Amino acid sequence: MDTLPPTTVPQEPAGSGCHGGRETMLAAAKAAGKSEVMDKLAADYPRGPHDQPQSMCPAFGSLRVGLRMRRVQTILSGSACCVYGLTFTSHFYGARRSVGYVPFNSETLVTGKLFEDIRDAVHASAKPEECDAIVVINLCVPTASGVPLELLPKQIDGVRVIGIDVPGFGVPTHAEAKDVLAGAMLRYARTEAEMGPVARPRDMVDGDRTIALVGELFPADPMGIGALLGPMGLKLAPATPAREWRDLYGALGSVAVAAVHPFYTASIREFRAAGRPIVGSGPVGVEGTAAWMDAIAKAAEVPAAALDAAKARLLPAIKAAMAAAPIKARITVSGYEGSELLVARLLSEAGAEVPYVGTACPRTEWSDADREWLEARGTHVQYRASLEQDVHAMLDAKPDLALGTTPLVQKAKELGIPALYFTNMVSARPLFGPMGAGSMAGIVAAQTKGRERFARMVSFFEGVGTPDRAGYGFAGKPEEPAGFRDRQRKLRAAKAKAEEAVGN
């Protein structure tokens, strides 16, 4: 057993948690010995206009990546309320697997006993017959308190142990939290592969030249991309995030990597360390697919004749699918999945006017081609978009359809603007190659047709459920006591004046 590290754990920061103040938590984490971790997170996931996550707890991204892998067990270390929310969400999304939890209280946090408890839990869980790896995730409070997961054993009886810090005050989105774990796993697997023989990836065929996709894609999309690669003599390597440990070796053994989702900074660092060239953007529409195939052919050294033959065979099918499903609408796009620019590009090529695309993810070189393509067509591209920016853009653009996050869709519907939830409705359909080409037209047409119905609903419900009538229906709300608001306003003014006098 390792020796317990000297206790460097400060008291739990006041007001800790999502809304406890990023600076306070960050200062606590650095004081507790996590400077290096926090600096790396800040470099990999630069912040934007908003300082705190505006969607779900970021750690959900890491948790989900671990839960989706075969023979991988995930243990959370964090406040019970955070763990409750995270496990609830993971089961809502069909985890069908237990999530480990090491609880703590002020005493175990302050004395360093929490670290011992985590280490004991890892030892108890490390059964080689059941798992290949155990992932331990430090949430906000244990990260801010410096719980040193790096001191956990690297492996126990052949079961790898991976400890990561995924605090909401250091990782802006759940999308990037997927990369925190995927990157840590790739790093571990790359080191193993460098040291000697490793398990053979499932379905690996000697001599195959493969491309590794990076990003959680709609299930049919890898097949669509595989159909583009086949005529170039290429196949798909296992995707990142991986579905089982040995997939990591398969991905690292590819000839090139397609960063279809452009925010996997840590994962791409590992692929680069393994000597793999990286290709950004994705095969959307005719132009996007042609450019992507060119880039893949260059990275994988595909002969020009094979590339030309592949394009001649595939691009006309995509062109025909796009022509058969034109889109005539003004659409704003916002989301936090990382595929927003690709969706906007597909819509735009299909004929839609796309004045704005906002993504909660940061700008990276792997979406540069999409950004330039969109900007050349007058689209405003906003990285690290805040909800406020997305709403403002929607109000400004007055679109026929707004694609966005839950609060944006809610706002749009209040205003009678047809809207679709990006994650469930847009990310859940094919985007790439011939299948993706016609996938959006039907849903856009169905939604924009509903505009007139929305307008009727807005006028029918006018005033119902809006701020000071919330909770009251058509029976009318109770009468306000006469002069109530006026008296309250005067009281507030008097209080502010008194406080100002005390301050002076």
Ligand code: SF4
């Ligand atoms: S772990 Fe997640 S839910 Fe908990 S305080 Fe941090 S960001 Fe919020």
